[in-house]
Amino acid sequence: MVKCPYCQHQMMEGALFCEECGLSLWGDTQGEVSTKKLEEESNEFSVKSGWGTATFQDLNQVIIHVRDANEPITIRPATEFLIGRQDSASGIAPDLDLSGFGALEKGVSRLHAALRRGDEVLSIVDLDSANGTYLNGQRLAAHQPRLLRDGDEIRLGKLTLHIYFKQ
Amino acid sequence: MDTFVDYYSVLGASPTASEDEIRQAFRLAARRFHPDVNKSPGSPLIFKDINSAYEVLSDRSRRDDYDVRYRQTLLEGPNLAVQTFFSRSHLKPISEPQLVYVLVKIQPAANRKIAVDAPLNMCLVVDRSKSMAGVRMQHVKTAAYRIIDGCKPTDLFSMVVFSDDAEVVIPAQHPEDHRGLKAMVSTIRPDGATAMLPGLQQGMAQIERNRASQYVNHMILITDGRTYGDEAECLALANKARENGIGISGMGIGEDWNDRFLDALAFQTGGSSAYVTSPEVVTKFLDERVRSLASACAERTRLIAAPAAEVELREMTRISPDAIALPVDQQPVSLGVLDGLVPSTVMLQFHVNTGGAEPGEFFVGRIDLSADLLGASSHAERIVKDITVSVSPDHFEEDPPTELLDALSKLMLYRLQDKAREAIEGGDIPQATRSLEYLATRLFEAGEEDLGNAALHEARRIAHTQVLSEEGAKKLKYGTRALMPQSGDKHG
DSSP states (O other), X not given: OEXXXXXXXXXOBTOSBOTTTOOBOSGGGOOSTTHHHHHHHHHHHHTSXXXXXXXXXXXOEEEEEETXXXXXXXXXXXXXXXXXXXXXXXXXXXXXXXXXXXXXXXXXXXXXXXXXXXXSOEEEEXXXXXXXXEETTEEOOBTOOEEOOTTOEEEETTEEEEEEEEO | OOXXXXXXXXXXXXXXXXXXXXXXXXXXXXXXXXXXXXXXTTHHHHHHHHHHHHHHHTSHHHHHHHHHHHXXXXXXXXXXXXXXXXXXXXXXOOSSOEEEEEEEEEEEOTTOOOOOOOOEEEEEEEEOOGGGTTHHHHHHHHHHHHHHHHOOTTOEEEEEEESSSEEEEEEEEOOOOHHHHHHHHHTOOOOXXXXXXXXXXXXXHHHHTTOOTTSEEEEEEEESSOOOSOHHHHHHHHHHXXXXXXXXXXXXXXXXXXXXXXXXXXXXXXXXEEEESSTTHHHHHHHHHHHHHHTEEEEEEEEEEEEOTTEEEEEEEEEESSOEEEOTTSOSEEEEEEESSSOEEEEEEEEEOOTTOOSEEEEEEEXXXXXXXXXXXXXXXXXXXXXXXXXXXXXXXXXXOHHXXXXXXXXXXXXXXXXXXXXXXXXXXXXXXXXXXXXXXHHHHTTOHHHHHHHHHHHHHHHHHSSOOHHHHHHHHHHHHHTSOOOOOOOO
16 A cells, blocks of 8 residues: 555555545655655644634734744735745845744744735745745645645744634 | 457467467456456456457368458558557555556557548537527527538538427538528527427437448537436437447536536547537637547547456546546447547556466456548458556566656546545535645646636635535536647647
């Protein structure tokens, strides 16, 4: 049997595509290196009781809990909301600066990821960051937006955030 | 002249095989497909063939007669080429089932010029119900004018309209007086409801008047509504049409028609179906349909895919032209008219259990294609091909053929929308939501923003409504279908 690294669906030996989520099991997307880690994290993740809503209304706010931080951050993202680490040397200023949460030590890039507002949805896109963006334990391909749901876990390098939608 | 069959490949024996070798080959082949052992739907047909082949080849004098014809056919070479692409050529010697995809590609044989200008015997069957009024009917008329103008003098054209009842607007004829014919088309007035059966019956009757094997006999149905109460009869009619070598293609305009019904209608005969959101596209679809028919090189194409006893044929999907799931339990399946310029492709998905098979060659199954060639050399052709792979304990890193991967990646998108639709019908909204979101993700990855957004929109919508919108369901189905590779122009 083979297991889909994206949705954990079990398939027969010889499958070239995941029949559950359509992921190509062939070629570059087949990350042998991280297989073990993904399984661990997905087990942890499956304890969660189902998915949160994907609907994100115009007036909704996003609450971001940074792991081990005291205060959540509340934002109302514009069309494109940049997340990263401020760097005065290069003059880069993201919309959300995570410097105060140990971003540099935890491998957050200056322009690491972005939240994008769609038609009643919110998605996250990795901006080709050095250490990667993970959504619920799965690494995102650079520049490919993924839908966010209420309660999703995001990891930027080693910095973990939880996302909640608020009406 | 009856269809020439290569009995040597049916038995899997060499043309120089001795009597003993013929007997051995027969035993092996018969064992593989004996109805007591092999329960697959295609196997009785294959088994019958194996017996006929043995009857001839085991009889010295009959074999001598046969060999004369065999050598002659060999010299002429085949008219059609059937190629197979495998997702893997090596299986592991394990006891759990393994997946093997096989892409079957059918086209005229290289160096073989099959006449691709067979005359058409075509009937346009148009819904003139009230909802067609206005711009829809206007575009249908324009498309009809174009078809009339595009007809060769040898073609036959007829036109039928239906609403509460059906009437023949243009009886079957060689179009000479184009202006007169167009004037008849222009008098069509939309009114009434949609009753499809009488329309199809009248259309069939017009084609039947001149039906002959030198023609490509085809009916094109255009509708924007549902027919009530007579769907089963329409499908029975399509079945009869197929038996008579008449193809049906369907085109639905707008959102209110029944796509499954139209697909079934077209599928029965190996025709195609399409969804047209805007009336302007009517002409484009019809142009393409007529072009494809006019370059037909064979009709009544039928495919049998018979797996070995320990193998299961899980799915069978026509990829090009027009992706559609083919029923694995109703063999042979009809592939209809074969375009001489664009190859037809079918994807087979086998579940193979090698059990404790010894390393070596492993027989997966057999495909058997038959088609009636059009044109001067008009005769039937049959091609038998065995699918075998190797069982090997060694690990093989294989690159699947790009053509197969490409077809499969697009097929996956089509499947996801199908899966979502099935989940909704089964009341499983969470599964449907997941499938739609996965579909959206894959569509965005493929750069199909518009379809991706449509999938997301439906994913959100079903949380409230529990059903897909008519428009969304059709858009996703025909949209993902349109992404399938149409095999390009690889002719000649």
